Every structure is written in C-alpha cells, then in structure tokens.
Amino acid sequence: xxxxxxxxxxxxxxxxxxxxxxxxxxxxxxxxxxxxxxxxxxxxxxxxxxxxxxxxxxxxxxxxxxxxxxxxxxxxxxxxxxxxxxxxxxxxxxxxxxxxxxxxxxxxxxxxxxxxxxxxxxxxxxxxxxxxxxxxxxxxxxxxxxxxxxxxxxxxxxxxxxxxxxxxxxxxxxxxxxxxxxxxxxxxxxxxxxxxxxxxxxxxxxxxxxxxx
Amino acid sequence: xxxxxxxxxxxxxxxxxxxxxxxxxxxxxxxxxxxxxxxxxxxxxxxxxxxxxxxxxxxxxxxxxxxxxxxxxxxxxxxxxxxxxxxxxxxxxxxxxxxxxxxxxxxxxxxxxxxxxxxxxxxxxxxxxxxxxxxxxxxxxxxxxxxxxxxxxxxxxxxxxxxxxxxxxxxxxxxxxxxxxxxxxxxxxxxxxxxxxxxxxxxxxxxxxxxxxxxxxxxxxxxxxxxxxxxxxxxxxxxxxxxxxxxxxxxxxxxxxxxxxxxxxxxxxxxxxxxxxxxxxxxxxxxxxxxxxxxxxxxxxxxxxxxxxxxxxxxxxxxxxxxxxxxxxxxxxxxxxxxxxxxxxxxxxxxxxxxxxxxxxxxxxxxxxxxxxxxxxxxxxxxxxxxxxxxxxxxxxxxxxxxxxxxxxxxxxxxxxxxxxxxxxxxxxxxxxxxxxxxxxxxxxxxxxxxxxxxxxxxxxxx
Ligand code: SF4
Numbered sequence: 245x246x247x248x249x250x251x252x253x254x255x256x257x258x259x260x261x262x263x264x265x266x267x268x269x270x271x272x273x274x275x276x277x278x279x280x281x282x283x284x285x286x287x288x289x290x291x292x293x294x295x296x297x298x299x300x301x302x303x304x305x306x307x308x309x310x311x312x313x314x315x316x317x318x319x320x321x322x323x324x325x326x327x328x329x330x331x332x333x334x335x336x337x338x339x340x341x342x343x344x345x346x347x348x349x350x351x352x353x354x355x356x357x358x359x360x361x362x363x364x365x366x367x368x369x370x371x372x373x374x375x376x377x378x379x380x381x382x383x384x385x386x387x388x389x390x391x392x393x394x395x396x397x398x399x400x401x402x403x404x405x406x407x408x409x410x411x412x413x414x415x416x417x418x419x420x421x422x423x424x425x426x427x428x429x430x431x432x433x434x435x436x437x438x439x440x441x442x443x444x445x446x447x448x449x450x451x452x453x454x455x456x457x
Numbered sequence: 458x459x460x461x462x463x464x465x466x467x468x469x470x471x472x473x474x475x476x477x478x479x480x481x482x483x484x485x486x487x488x489x490x491x492x493x494x495x496x497x498x499x500x501x502x503x504x505x506x507x508x509x510x511x512x513x514x515x516x517x518x519x520x521x522x523x524x525x526x527x528x529x530x531x532x533x534x535x536x537x538x539x540x541x542x543x544x545x546x547x548x549x550x551x552x553x554x555x556x557x558x559x560x561x562x563x564x565x566x567x568x569x570x571x572x573x574x575x576x577x578x579x580x581x582x583x584x585x586x587x588x589x590x591x592x593x594x595x596x597x598x599x600x601x602x603x604x605x606x607x608x609x610x611x612x613x614x615x616x617x618x619x620x621x622x623x624x625x626x627x628x629x630x631x632x633x634x635x636x637x638x639x640x641x642x643x644x645x646x647x648x649x650x651x652x653x654x655x656x657x658x659x660x661x662x663x664x665x666x667x668x669x670x671x672x673x674x675x676x677x678x679x680x681x682x683x684x685x686x687x688x689x690x691x692x693x694x695x696x697x698x699x700x701x702x703x704x705x706x707x708x709x710x711x712x713x714x715x716x717x718x719x720x721x722x723x724x725x726x727x728x729x730x731x732x733x734x735x736x737x738x739x740x741x742x743x744x745x746x747x748x749x750x751x752x753x754x755x756x757x758x759x760x761x762x763x764x765x766x767x768x769x770x771x772x773x774x775x776x777x778x779x780x781x782x783x784x785x786x787x788x789x790x791x792x793x794x795x796x797x798x799x800x801x802x803x804x805x806x807x808x809x810x811x812x813x814x815x816x817x818x819x820x821x822x823x824x825x826x827x828x829x830x831x832x833x834x835x836x837x838x839x840x841x842x843x844x845x846x847x848x849x850x851x852x853x854x855x856x857x858x859x860x861x862x863x864x865x866x867x868x869x870x871x872x873x874x875x876x877x878x879x880x881x882x883x884x885x886x887x888x889x890x891x892x893x894x895x896x897x898x899x900x901x902x903x904x905x906x907x908x909x910x911x912x913x914x915x916x917x918x919x920x
Contacts, residue, residue: 264878275495322877323875324600417608420482421612
C-alpha cells in the first residue's frame, strides 16, 4: 500500500456521537467480495431509506466527493469488522477526525491507509464551527500532526507507530518476515518454558468425541 | 520499583521483539477463525502464503450458521457460500474445524473455553471483538481486524503497542439475583462506551472472585463494550476446576506443571496500574439498556434519563423520564457468546418454569454441547412449554447475519452484547439485560425486575 504525508480534501461534518461499526457497515453486506467495492455500503441504513433511495439530507449524499469526516466521540466503536474501514476507504475517505475512536477500528484503519486523527473536545468544537454549514476544504499533515482549515490550525494525536506506518505504507507481513530468526528462537525457548501452551492433542473426528468435557 | 501486574506478565511472556518506536512483535498461542475470516484467507491466497501454524489455528462456524434446518447448510446462497468457504479454507490449510455438523460446534468464544483450548497465560486472538471473553481465564485475549488475521495466519505473530492498564475492583458482595451482566452494564454506564479505551482491564475484588467461570466470561466478554483492549481475571481454583479434563487442556503430569505456572499469573500486591476504579458491588442492580449504545443503561427501577440524546430516544421509541419497568416488549432472545452458557440457561429457566411467555422468542444455546446438556436437564422443555423456540447454536440474533432477525420497529429483550441501531436487524430495538431479566420480560411481556420470580425457586437443573 502506498504511504502518504499530507492530504487536502473536502471535509464533511457528521454531527453524531458513537457512530459504531454496525452503522458504518451493517452486517448483512459483509459476505460481499471486496473486489465488488464496499463504498455503497457506507453508513447504509443512515444514508439510504427503506425503499433504497438515498436520503437527500444526509451530508455524504450531498457531498459524495468528501474525503475527510469530522465526527463525534467514539467513532468506530464496536465490532472488529475491517469491512467498516473498507466502506470508508472505498467511498473515498482518507481521514476521520474525532475526539475518540474504537481501538480495533483505528488499528484496522491504519492497515488500509486511513487516518484516524484524535482531537480534543475543544478543537472538535472549533473545527465544527469553522466548517461552513458542515463542509469545507481541510488539509491534514501527517509529519506535523496538524489539521488546517483556513487560518485555523489545530494539532491531532496519533500513535507514532501508526503515523510512521501511514507515511511509509508499510506492509506488516513483509516487515515480520525480517524477524524470522527472532521468532524461531522465541518458540524454541517458549516450547521448553511453557510446554502446556502448545497443542499436542490430536483432533478427533467429530463423531468420536461428541460430549466435550 | 513496583511489582508486576498480571497484564505485565502476559505481555512479557509473549514479546518476541520490540522495535525502537515501541511496537512489539507478540507470539500468538491460539488463533480462532470463523466464516467472517474470509477476507483474511483471501489476502493470504493472493500472496500465495501458507498458514504458518495450522496446529495453533482453530476454525469454528458460528456467525452465519442456520439455527433452524441445519441440513439446508445456510438460509440463502450467499450464506451457504460463507459457510462452505470456511470449510474449504480449513481443509486446504489443515486447520482444526468445528463445522456446522460437528456435535461440538458452537459460538467461537463458548467453544474455545469449553474444549479447553483457552488456558491461563495464553495470548488468544480472533477476528471478533468479543474475544475479550477468554480473558476470564487469565489470558491476554482481544479482537483483531482482517489485515491482522491475515498477518497471524501467515506468521503466528502480531505487532502491537502496549496498552495502559486499569484495575476495576468490585468490592463487597452482589445482591441476590444480580449477575455479571449487571456488573458489566453498570460499569459501562458509569465510565462510558469509550471509558476504558486504550486500557487492558484486570477485574478484581471479592465480588469478582466469587463469580463462577461462566459469569467471569460474561464480565470479560463485555470489556469491549466499555472500549477496553481486553479484560482479564487472574486464574484461581475456580479456573483450574473448570479446565481440568477438558479435551484440549493439558493432562497427566503436564497438568500439574501447568497449574504451577498458572498460579504465578497474578498482579503483585505492590503492582501499579495506570488507572484504578472501585465499585461497591452492592450498588449494582438488575440493569437494562434503554438506548443505542451499551453505556445507555440504567437499573430496572430507574427511568429513561432526562438528558437522553434525541437520536437514541427516537430510534428506541422512548420518552425521557419514562419508567423502564413496565415497558412493553415484542419478543425475546436468549443467546450469544455473552449469555448462552449452561448457567445462563438455568437462570432463565428458573424464572420461566411453570409460566407461559406473553411474547414470542428464541433460545439459542452457546454451543451444541450446552444444548445437549440443557436437554438432559430438561431446560428445553421449560422454554418450549413457555412457548419459546429452542434452536441450534450460533451467533444468530446477536449479529443477525444468518437470517435470524428482529423485524423493523420491534422491541426485543435480549441477552446479547450490543444495542446498536440495526444490530439485530434494520430498525430493531434492542434492550440488553441478563438471562433471568429476559425470561421475566418474556413472562410478563414487559421489562420487569426478575427478582420476585426467583423467590423460593431453586435454579432449574442445578444440582
Ligand atoms: S455471538 Fe455475537 S458477539 Fe459473540 S461471536 Fe457471535 S457475533 Fe460475535
């Protein structure tokens, strides 16, 4: 995945707290292969009415070109479904700015090049006020961890490990391969110190052990 | 220097390597996968990679499995494909699989402990946020996303930055009829759905020590609903007694060695936590959620708060100030990895015995083993006689992926873990509570305190 250092795009305010992963993508869409694109599922039940028509008053229907979201506290809380991140990324979202995020969501985001930028409640209020009727062009700088909107510049918090990963576009599987020796040395020692942690029991075919314990 | 916490010990014993920037590469002891892990297997396939340690990877079919008419293999083509894909992936990579027709099949967080796959001192990960359940055994257990699942499949390791620690102590004794579910909803209501964000919780105190293994699993299961990285309880005799002779638990001389090692999995008396929260267990009452996030919860004797957010009230069809007691419901659900183990079914049956339910409902045991055990105890008859459906095991109406859904606008009293908008189906209104509380709601057709029903009644099925 390509890394990135800064981004300028249209920011849209979603003035809601607790936009959880089940809102970001309802579970019923999650059997779809990724190749088909997940953007249309983003916030589906808030954005699309029961007849399947887009709700004209939803900010993302009015501004489908948005690439930054400014949302309320506890964005992405709930399930570990990475599909929530796929829906955002496939919709064209590059960054979400909020006072707090679900931990698993934020980790999934960084693995897909999506920034979850944490800001203080005070800065959240400032940025919300500065967005003219909920939209505006905003610049995010990963190197300085700053958000700029017109003449307002505010800092955001991001785990430094995640920041580097976003900038470098690291792929963890490739990184980990470099530590193959350390892993082998660890398991050799570990098997001796925690033999009970390794599974030695044969897996009986289903019909031979129906009772469990 | 202060002593070590249980979490410090778990972290240290799994750290393979620490990078200069603070990220650590950790060893994974158990990797649980389910049908939803298809994205991760897809990633692996695209890169032509193999599963590094198939022996430490365990597949369980639960999220999409039908709870009725199992022979159909799934309620529609998409669902059948999800179930079949896991079957194929498990076979291709040589992974143990508790599949649809395996008599040990169940919800991944019920099956793991039940089979003795979950042990103290292990690091357990799974692409499901309620993996925190396994922390009840003194394991470091948490949910991960698909990219991480692919990484664990490929390497049996995971990069993590160390979370902060928090001790949540419940002092004193729980009142009769108050359960681990109530403890969880109580603390989440107090601290908020992101109240423990970035923290590994250790549950402690006399009220936690007094909990059974199953109740501990309920408490740890809900850690994620307060935003925690994970939740854990130091292992003790209750833990060891539960695990002894489970199929995959160590046996013979290795059992004794293991118990010796596990006994050291405690926080030192002088260990320092980043945060300490103390709760008086006697303050915990039977609790129900009224809103659309788990923090929107209150004692059954309370009212919907005056300052309740408008969007929650609208979605739930409630008014601020309305009493929770007496709120009419349309249906009930007893199931999920939170509250569908044998003790949960016994508690619900104790309330329900001899009554007819006023509303329809479904009981889906946490595993097929739990189902058979409940049938041997006659609990199924109690539910069926009351008018509820007794069905096979799966995630079912916890996540509404398998075709079991609550219809739009319907109000469901549920033993599950999330009252998010649409979680049990588009437009569904969910109230979370304990199994006994759900049973009492079924019998009266409204939210009500279960305790009067439990007066002078022995727990059904209990010895
Ligand atoms: S029952 Fe619900 S929470 Fe538990 S594993 Fe299944 S979907 Fe996840």
